[in-house]
Structure formats: C-alpha cells, structure tokens
Amino acid sequence: MRVIATYNIKGGVGKTSAAVNLAYLSATGGYRTLLWDLDPQAAASYVFRVKPRVKGGAKALIRGARPLDDAIKGTDFERLDLLPADFTYRNMDLALNQAKRPTRQLSRLLGPLADEYDVVFLDCPPSISLVSENILHAVHVLLVPLIPTTLSERTFDQLTSFIEDLSGRRPEVLAFFSLVDRRKRLHRDITTRLPAGRSDIATAIIPAMTLVEQMSVRRAPVPAFAPRSAATRHYQELWAELRARARLR
Amino acid sequence: MATARGEEFVIASGSDQVPERLAAALEPRFTVVRETRRRARQVWLDTFDGRLHAAGLTLRQVAGAGSGELVLSTSAGTDVACEPLGTTRWPRLLDVIPAGPLRDRLEPVVEIRALLPLARAEGTLTELRVLNRQQKTVARITVDAASLLRPVPAVLPTRLVIAPVRGYQTAAERAGQLLTVADGFAPSRHPAFESVLKLTGQPPGGAADIGEITLSPAMPARVALAGILLRLANTITANVSFVIGDVDIEFLHDLRVAVRRTRSALKLAGDALPGGIAARFAPEFKWLGDLTTPTRDLDVYLTGFDQMAAGLSAASPGDLEPFRAHLATRRLTEHRRLVRGLRSARFTGLMADWRSALEAAARPSAGPEPDVGSLAADRIARAHRRVVRLGSALTRTGAGHGPSGTDLHSLRKKCKELRYLLEFFGSLYDPPAYRRAVKNLKGLQDCLGEFQDGEVQREAIRRFAMQMLARRGPAGAGRQATVPPTTAELAATLLAMGELTAQLHARQLRGRAEVADRFAQFTRAGILRTLGITGGTARS
Numbered sequence: 001m002r003v004i005a006t007y008n009i010k011g012g013v014g015k016t017s018a019a020v021n022l023a024y025l026s027a028t029g030g031y032r033t034l035l036w037d038l039d040p041q042a043a044a045s046y047v048f049r050v051k052p053r054v055k056g057g058a059k060a061l062i063r064g065a066r067p068l069d070d071a072i073k074g075t076d077f078e079r080l081d082l083l084p085a086d087f088t089y090r091n092m093d094l095a096l097n098q099a100k101r102p103t104r105q106l107s108r109l110l111g112p113l114a115d116e117y118d119v120v121f122l123d124c125p126p127s128i129s130l131v132s133e134n135i136l137h138a139v140h141v142l143l144v145p146l147i148p149t150t151l152s153e154r155t156f157d158q159l160t161s162f163i164e165d166l167s168g169r170r171p172e173v174l175a176f177f178s179l180v181d182r183r184k185r186l187h188r189d190i191t192t193r194l195p196a197g198r199s200d201i202a203t204a205i206i207p208a209m210t211l212v213e214q215m216s217v218r219r220a221p222v223p224a225f226a227p228r229s230a231a232t233r234h235y236q237e238l239w240a241e242l243r244a245r246a247r248l249r
Numbered sequence: 250m251a252t253a254r255g256e257e258f259v260i261a262s263g264s265d266q267v268p269e270r271l272a273a274a275l276e277p278r279f280t281v282v283r284e285t286r287r288r289a290r291q292v293w294l295d296t297f298d299g300r301l302h303a304a305g306l307t308l309r310q311v312a313g314a315g316s317g318e319l320v321l322s323t324s325a326g327t328d329v330a331c332e333p334l335g336t337t338r339w340p341r342l343l344d345v346i347p348a349g350p351l352r353d354r355l356e357p358v359v360e361i362r363a364l365l366p367l368a369r370a371e372g373t374l375t376e377l378r379v380l381n382r383q384q385k386t387v388a389r390i391t392v393d394a395a396s397l398l399r400p401v402p403a404v405l406p407t408r409l410v411i412a413p414v415r416g417y418q419t420a421a422e423r424a425g426q427l428l429t430v431a432d433g434f435a436p437s438r439h440p441a442f443e444s445v446l447k448l449t450g451q452p453p454g455g456a457a458d459i460g461e462i463t464l465s466p467a468m469p470a471r472v473a474l475a476g477i478l479l480r481l482a483n484t485i486t487a488n489v490s491f492v493i494g495d496v497d498i499e500f501l502h503d504l505r506v507a508v509r510r511t512r513s514a515l516k517l518a519g520d521a522l523p524g525g526i527a528a529r530f531a532p533e534f535k536w537l538g539d540l541t542t543p544t545r546d547l548d549v550y551l552t553g554f555d556q557m558a559a560g561l562s563a564a565s566p567g568d569l570e571p572f573r574a575h576l577a578t579r580r581l582t583e584h585r586r587l588v589r590g591l592r593s594a595r596f597t598g599l600m601a602d603w604r605s606a607l608e609a610a611a612r613p614s615a616g617p618e619p620d621v622g623s624l625a626a627d628r629i630a631r632a633h634r635r636v637v638r639l640g641s642a643l644t645r646t647g648a649g650h651g652p653s654g655t656d657l658h659s660l661r662k663k664c665k666e667l668r669y670l671l672e673f674f675g676s677l678y679d680p681p682a683y684r685r686a687v688k689n690l691k692g693l694q695d696c697l698g699e700f701q702d703g704e705v706q707r708e709a710i711r712r713f714a715m716q717m718l719a720r721r722g723p724a725g726a727g728r729q730a731t732v733p734p735t736t737a738e739l740a741a742t743l744l745a746m747g748e749l750t751a752q753l754h755a756r757q758l759r760g761r762a763e764v765a766d767r768f769a770q771f772t773r774a775g776i777l778r779t780l781g782i783t784g785g786t787a788r789s
Contacts, residue, residue, distance in 0.1 A: 030333075049385040050416075073416030076378065076386040081415055219384075 001114040002246045004121050005139045005171075009155055011126035014145040014178035016043040017212050017222075019123035021235040022143075022242060024221035027080035029239075031118040031248065034072065034081045038092075038135075039125040042085035048075045049219055050084045057088030061109065062095045068109050069116075077224065081117075093130045106134040119248065128162070136163060141246045142171045145178035145206070148190035160200070174245050176202040176238055204237035256425040257326060257437040260392070260407040267392050267409070268377060274431035275379065279387070279424055284376040287313045291370045291395060292339060293445060294319075296362035297491065297500070299454020304358045307442045311374070312336045321351055326440040330354050340365040340496050361552065363497040367453055368445045370395040370405060379411070379424050387420035388413050393441065403448045408441055409434065463676045466622025470521040473621035475611035477673050478514055481507045482604055493588050498548040501587075505545055508538045513669040518628055521619065526606050533599045540590040546709060547580040560752055564745035571734040571742045575717050625674035626782045632667040633777055639663055640693075640772070644765045654704050657764065661697040664690060667776075682779050689774035696767045699760035703753040710750050714743055 004022075006015040016039065023035040037044040042052035050073045060066040072081050096102045110120060124135055136142065144159065146152045156175055163170055177191050195201040206212070211222055211231040218225045223232040260267060272281040292310045295301045301308055305324045310317060312335060320331045332351040340363040346352045372395025379388040394407045411428065413421030428434040446452060462476045484507035491500035512534045519527025550557075554573055558566035590596060639660050643652040652660075668690055675683045721733055734742060777783070 049383055071416075074386075074414035076414075 001110075001117050002119050002141070002248055003110060003139045004119065004141045004143055004242065004246055005124050005135045006121065006143045006145065007124045007132070007135060008126060008144055008146070009128050009132075009159065010147075010152070013126075013147050013152075014206060014212075015039075015126070016047075016123050017215060018143060018145055018176075018178070018206065018235075018238070019121050020044050020047050020215065021221045021223060021232075022239050023080060023119075023121045024077060024223055025235060025239040026119045026121070026243075027077055028223070029243075030079070032079050032116065033119045033121065034083060034113065034117045035075075035121045035123060036083040037085035037123050038089060038131065039085055039123055040087050040089040041125070042087075043216070044123045045082065045084040047215055047219055047221070048073075048082050050075070050082050052085045052087070054084060054086040054088075057086050058092045059088065059095045062092070062099055062105055068113065076220070089125070096130045096134060102130055103133045104137055106131075106138040110138055119246070136166055136171055137168065139171045141242065142173045143242060144173060144175040146175050146201075147179050148177050148187040148194070150186075150190075153190065153194060172245055173200045174202055174242060175200060176241075177205040179208040180205045181208050202238060202241045204234060204241055206231075206234050206238065209234075256411050256421075256428075257440065258409045258411070258428055258434045259437045260409055261433045261435060267375065267407070270431075270433060271377065271390065271409075271428075274434065275424055275427050278382070278427070279420075280380045280384075281390070282378045282380060284378055286373055286375045289313045289372060289374045289395075290336070291372075293367045293369075293442060294339065294364040295367050295453035296359055297365055297454070297496075298362070299452060300358050300360075300362060301355075302453035306358065307440065308355070308364065309442070310334060310337065313374075319346060319351060321354060322440070324440065324442075340494075342497060361497060362499055365496070366399070368397060368449055369399045370397045370445070372396055372405075379421070381417075381420055385417075386414050387417035388424050397445060397448055400449050405441070405444055405448075408437065464621055464625075464674065466620060466625075466677055468621045469613075469618045470518075470621045470624040471523060471618060472611050472613070473624075474514065474518055474521045474673075475607045478511060479604070479607045479611065481511045481514070482600065482607065485511075486600060489591055493591055495584060498545075498552065501541060501545055501548065505538065505541045508534055508541065510669055510672070512538060513666055514673060517632065517666055517670060518624060518673075521624055522610050524606075524610075526610060530599075530603055530606070533595075533603075537590075537596065537599065540587060543583040544580060544587045546705075547576055547583060550576050550706075550709075551580065557749060561745060561748055564741065564748050568738075568741040568745035569749075571717070571738055572713065572746055575713060575720070579713075579716070621674070622677060625670070625677050629667070629670050629674065629780070630777060630782055632663065632670050636660070636663045636667055637772060640768045644768050652761070652764065654700070657697060657700050657761065658704070660764075661694070661701050664694050664697060668694060671776075678780050682781070685774075686776045686779045689771055689776060689779075693764075693767045693771045696760055696763045700757050700764070703757035703760065707750045707753045707757075710746050710753075714746055717742070 006019040006022075008015055019035060023033050027033040035044060035048075037052070045052040054061060054066070054071045056066045061068060061071065068083065072083050074080075075082050096105050099105050101108075106122075113120065122135055122139065125131065142163070144156060146156055160173060163173060177187075180191060181187050191205060195203070207230075209231045211226055211229055214225075215222060222229065223235060226232055260270075268281060268283050275281055290312050292312075294308045294310065302324075306329070307322050307324060308319060309322070310319050312318075315335065316333065317335045317337075318331050319334045321329045323329060330349075330351040332346055332349055334346060337345060342361070342363050343352060343355055343359055345364075346355070372393065375392040375394075377390040377392070378386045379390060381387045389412050391410045391412070392407065393410070395405050397403045397405055409428075411421060411425050429436055462473070462480055464473050464476075485504055488500045488504040488507075491497075492504055512531065515522075515527040515531045515534065519531070551573070554569070554576070555566075558569045561569070639656075643656050643660060668687070671683070671687055671690065675687075678686075717739065721739065733739075
C-alpha cells in the first residue's frame with residue numbers, strides 16, 4: 001500500500017481537485033484506492049456525495065474507539081472508497097496531542113488497511129500543525145500543488161527544509177504547478193525557471209480551467225464526466241508521473 | 250475494499266425490460282441508472298475430483314470482449330476473492346492465475362491439480378446502479394441472463410444480485426425489501442451454481458468418484474470381486490484421456506493406483522473369478538503398470554525437485570539445473586511413449602475384453618457358491634499372517650546391521666497386499682474398526698515406504714547420472730535438442746547428485762531404525778481382532 005498526500009500550507013491551491021481526480025484515475029487504473037478527506041471543509045466528501053460525518057469524530061478514530069474501516073464509504077466508482085471528513089477534524093491536533101507518540105498516529109491508523117488498498121490518498125487541510133507532521137510520517141509521496149507565484153516558491157522552500165529536518169523516514173516530495181494561467185508572464189517565467197535541474201517538481205502542470213471548477217457542480221471527478229477533455233489529459237499526465245514516483249507497479 | 254455479494258433474486262418472467270421493472274419496484278425512494286450491458290461467457294471450474302466443491306467453494310470465470318475475471322465464492326454465494334483473467338483455454342494448472350490473494354486462497358485446496366471446465370454458459374450481464382435521494386449510489390445491481398451451453402444446452406433462470414456499496418448496507422437492504430414485495434422478483438435461496446448443477450446432473454468430482462461398492466457378507470464372492478474390479482476399470486477409463494492430454498500429474502497417479510489394485514486383486518483373490526480370468530489378464534495389467542512407471546517416476550522427481558535441491562548443503566541448488574533439464578527431457582520422451590501405449594489397440598482391446606469378462610463374471614447364477622464374507626476373512630487373515638511372519642523374522646535378526654533392503658522391500662509388498670485387501674473388503678466391517686485397522690497398518694507402511702523410496706531414488710539417480718554422461722558422448726551428441734552442460738557444469742551436477750544420494754541414504758537409515766518399533770506397534774494393535782476376524786470368517 002502506497003500513501004500519497006496532497007498538501008500545501010496555503011489553501012485554495014488545487015489540493016482537493018488533485019486528490020479527487022488522481023484518486024479516480026488510480027481506481028480506474030485498477031488500484032484499490034481510498035481517499036481520506038482530512039479537511040474539515042469536506043470538499044472531497046461533497047464531490048463524492050458522501051455525508052461529511054464520522055461517528056464519534058476525530059477523537060473516536062484516534063483513540064481507536066471506532067476503527068477506520070467502519071467509517072469508510074464506497075463512492076459511485078469501482079475500487080474507489082472514501083473516508084469522509086468530519087467537522088471535528090478541525091480539532092484533530094488536540095486529539096493527536098492526547099495520544100502516545102502523537103506524530104505517528106496516522107501511520108498507526110492506516111496500518112490495518114494495507115491488505116485492503118493499493119493506494120491511499122490523504123486530502124490534507126491547509127496548515128502546518130501536528131496533523132501535518134503526522135501526514136509527513138505516514139506518506140510515501142507528498143504531492144504539493146504550487147501556484148506559480150514568488151510567494152508559493154518561498155513556501156515550497158520552507159516546506160522542503162522542514163521535511164529535511166524530519167527524523168526517521170522522509171517522504172518523497174513531488175510538487176506540480178496548479179491553476180497555471182499561461183497569459184500571465186509571472187506564471188510563464190516561474191513554470192519555466194523553477195523546475196530546471198530539480199527532480200521534485202513534476203513536468204505535468206494543471207492549468208486553471210473552468211471544467212475543474214465544474215467538479216463541485218457535477219459532483220464527480222473531471223475524468224468521470226469529461227473523459228476526453230484537456231483537463232483530464234493534464235491529470236492523466238500528472239498521474240503517470242506520480243505513479244512512477246510512488247513506485248506503483 | 251471488501252465487497253459483499255448481496256442479495257440474490259430470480260426474475261420470474263425472464264430478462265425483458267428488467268431496468269424498467271426494477272425502477273418501478275424501487276421508486277420513489279430510489280432511482281435506477283443503467284450502467285453497462287455486455288455479452289459475457291461464463292465458465293465454472295473445479296478439479297477433476299471436485300476439490301473446490303468439497304471445500305464449499307465455487308470458481309467462475311466471467312469473460313467478455315477482451316477482458317474477464319475469475320471469481321471465487323463460497324457455496325452460500327459470498328465472494329471470497331477475484332482476479333482479472335481474460336479468455337483462457339481450460340483446463341489449466343493454477344499458474345495461469347497471477348500471484349495474488351485468489352491464487353493464495355486456491356493453492357492449499359487445488360494443489361497440483363488442473364482446473365477443468367465443469368459448465369459453460371453465455372448471455373448478457375447488465376449492470377445498474379441504485380441511487381438514493383441525494384443521487385448517491387447505494388447499491389449495484391447485476392442482472393445475469395444466460396444459457397448453459399455445456400455439458401447440456403439449457404436456459405438458466407435470469408438472476409439479479411443487489412450488492413450494497415460499502416457503508417450503505419441499510420439502504421441496500423431497504424431496496425432488497427422493496428424487490429421482495431414487488432411482482433416478478435423472487436428471493437433466491439440457492440446460488441446460481443446450484444441451478445447449473447441441477448441441469449448438468451452431476452456434482453463436481455462426480456466423474457472421479459466411481460463410487461464405493463457396498464458389500465454384504467452373504468454376496469457371492471465372484472459377484473463381489475467382479476464388482477470391485479469393474480469399479481477399478483471405470484477409474485482407469487475415466488483417467489485415460491486426461492493422461493494422454495497431460496492435464497495434471499494426478500490423473501496418471503490415479504490410473505496407476507487402479508492398475509496396481511487390479512493386479513493385487515487378481516493375485517490375492519483372482520481364484521474367486523471363473524474361467525481362468527485372472528491368469529489371462531494378469532500379464533496384460535502388468536504390461537499396463539510397467540508402461541506407466543517411467544513417466545510417474547519422473548513426475549515424482551520433478552514435483553519434489555525444488556524441495557530436494559533446497560536440502561543440499563555442500564552443493565548449490567543451481568548445480569542441479571542440468572539434472573532438472575535432463576529429467577524434463579526424459580519425461581517428454583517417456584510421456585510420448587506412454588501416450589502411444591494408451592492409444593494402442595493392445596490397451597483398447599484389453600479394456601474392452603476385461604470389461605466383457607467382468608460383466609459375464611458378475612451375472613447371477615443358480616446354486617450355492619462361496620460368499621465374499623468368508624473370502625475376505627480368509628484372505629485378510631492369510632495376508633496378515635504373511636506380514637507377521639516376515640516382520641517377526643526380520644526384526645529378530647535386526648540386532649546387528651538390521652534387515653537388508655531386499656527383506657524390507659518384501660515386507661513392504663506384503664503390507665501393501667494386506668492394505669489392498671482391507672480396502673477392497675472394507676465395507677464388510679464396522680467403519681470405526683476398519684479405520685483403526687488401516688491406520689495401524691499405515692504407520693508401518695509409511696516407515697517402510699520411507700526406506701524403499703530412498704532405495705529406488707538412489708538407484709534412479711545413479712541411472713540418470715549414467716544417462717547424462719552418455720548423452721555427452723559422440724553417439725548421443727547429434728540428437729540433442731538442448732545445449733549440453735559444459736564439463737565443469739556436469740561435474741558440479743554429478744557432485745550435487747552424489748550429495749542427494751547421501752541424503753537419501755541417511756533418510757533410509759532413519760526409516761530402517763524405526764521398522765522394529767513400528768512393527769511391534771502393528772502386532773500389538775491386532776488388526777484381525779479389531780475387525781472381528783476369527784478362524785477365517787468375517788463378522789456379519
């Protein structure tokens with residue numbers, strides 16, 4: 001089982017869109033896939049029409065009073081399941097802090113799912129917190145959407161140095177440019193300059209597209225309702241790179 | 250990712266307008282969306298001896314255009330594992346299934362046997378989704394409308410399976426309840442495979458299970474023996490085409506066991522048959538047994554090869570690869586020879602004549618004749634006496650170097666004769682007593698087998714080594730299909746084979762050391778007493 005998190009300290013950068021579309025492509029590609037919506041805003045749960053509610057909330061999951069397995073819901077798509085968000089996830093830091101080895105709790109919770117899933121996607125809330133630290137310890141690949149701006153570049157550098165300072169196993173980092181607008185010179189400059197000589201930035205980019213915004217209206221992943229669109233092709237290219245990085249057969 | 254198989258229904262009026270009828274049955278609480286409709290071929294699979302069926306499992310391949318999957322379920326209809334597998338020509342061994350949970354689940358049950366097609370069907374599979382008021386899929390429905398093509402053409406009842414989407418069990422159950430009360434949908438109490446079995450009329454493994462003959466002590470010995478031998482003839486016939494097709498190695502094993510039992514029956518009780526039948530057919534069954542021996546011996550070697558190679562300590566398992574290649578080549582040659590024999594007029598004539606002779610012998614006749622109860626008691630008592638006499642002599646002289654290989658081989662043969670007699674006439678005795686008697690004898694047989702198998706294998710390794718050396722000579726060089734090993738490779742292989750013979754010898758010594766103890770246990774157990782055989786008559 002390979003664990004992949006879509007993560008950025010900033011919000012509104014395309015984390016959920018990436019998690020939803022890539023998880024869908026993973027499942028249609030034959031991998032048994034789970035998407036855990038860790039963001040209390042519950043956007044991924046909304047897209048899949050699953051009620052954002054977990055009995056007992058974050059506390060019950062972390063204490064083990066309710067196994068992760070029990071809270072999982074099937075989506076409308078074969079091989080793709082969802083662990084929905086819950087509003088109590090906003091207090092997940094508190095629950096984690098009360099547990100033993102607070103930075104390793106997500107790893108522990110995901111352990112029993114190893115036989116059931118080939119790929120787990122974590123759609124993470126935008127923050128840098130105890131939850132983030134848990135995620136960094138639990139994942140094999142950290143997928144970071146970057147809007148091509150100078151500030152994003154700075155934030156990405158902060159994130160990579162934070163990961164370098166981590167003890168124990170460190171995840172692989174793969175950033176990709178998201179919400180790219182080719183009409184903007186800054187976007188063109190950064191998407192050309194920044195990846196040069198770096199292996200931690202994907203070649204594939206995700207442009208800003210109306211079709212991606214349509215996901216919340218159609219309540220389905222883009223490749224499901226627009227399989228031949230340019231947006232789908234961009235996500236397929238990103239999935240191909242991510243799959244190789246995650247060493248998925 | 251576990252998926253419950255869900256509730257099954259039989260659709261009374263066939264497959265017409267099923268989506269519309271489903272929608273009508275489930276509204277307004279649910280809506281139904283049709284996903285796909287595809288042609289599908291279905292094949293139900295099991296081993297010749299029905300191992301999956303006996304283990305409460307059903308294996309089915311569903312294949313459509315360019316894709317397919319193998320689904321393993323329990324007899325109750327719960328899916329256990331599945332694996333993608335496109336159109337396949339059956340029968341095949343398990344290695345056709347990619348490594349994974351399905352193969353892991355099948356391996357301990359199927360072992361070395363091939364999967365054979367039991368039945369084939371063709372039809373359409375329609376997939377539908379059941380949505381709740383939030384338009385979320387809560388269940389998936391599969392409608393299976395198919396006709397059986399083989400072994401008998403027939404229309405199968407149209408079936409519907411409603412499977413809950415994970416986390417929506419309650420909603421799916423509600424949809425199932427609505428179907429239960431709707432017209433035309435009847436809950437199915439039996440999985441689809443049972444409908445297939447009803448139509449084929451034979452359970453999996455039925456062809457292999459020739460059936461035990463239940464004897465009664467008063468039955469004429471001639472009729473009973475002819476019945477036993479006819480059953481063995483059926484076993485031989487049932488396995489022949491699979492041996493010729495080289496489907497799996499157990500077919501040859503089962504055929505050989507039936508031949509060996511036939512020969513023993515003729516030797517030990519053939520005098521109960523009329524008109525010199527035993528004397529006429531015994532040499533022919535010896536020919537048949539001898540015909541099958543080389544291929545079977547090579548099968549045993551090749552099957553246990555990896556285990557044998559793993560036991561090497563001085564040599565490396567890789568050193569034995571030329572030996573494995575030699576065995577594989579020999580097996581091809583020997584199997585071709587076996588096939589020629591089984592396709593010969595001699596074999597077909599033998600089986601036809603044998604069957605006619607037995608059928609004639611089994612016909613009732615007027616007048617008193619010896620009964621099978623007395624025959625069984627007499628022959629078992631005699632065979633038992635021979636084992637006890639020979640075993641006592643051997644274990645008495647066992648203080649020095651122990652009994653010789655030849656003596657132990659003789660004792661093993663006597664034990665085998667006693668075992669076959671127990672098996673032929675087992676139904677005359679109390680079942681628990683019969684099982685105890687066989688168990689006691691088996692303990693001694695296992696220990697003698699350990700010794701004798703080592704002896705035979707050591708001798709065979711010597712023979713194979715000579716063949717491998719001869720193949721490198723000028724006479725054989727021109728006929729070789731594969732690249733012969735270099736001198737260095739051959740030397741390493743022969744040394745590794747030498748180590749194998751040393752291991753076998755050590756195993757033999759262990760077996761020999763145990764013989765006296767096992768024989769003492771066997772005599773203490775008192776098989777005749779267990780079976781109630783006194784003075785040469787069976788307890789009725």
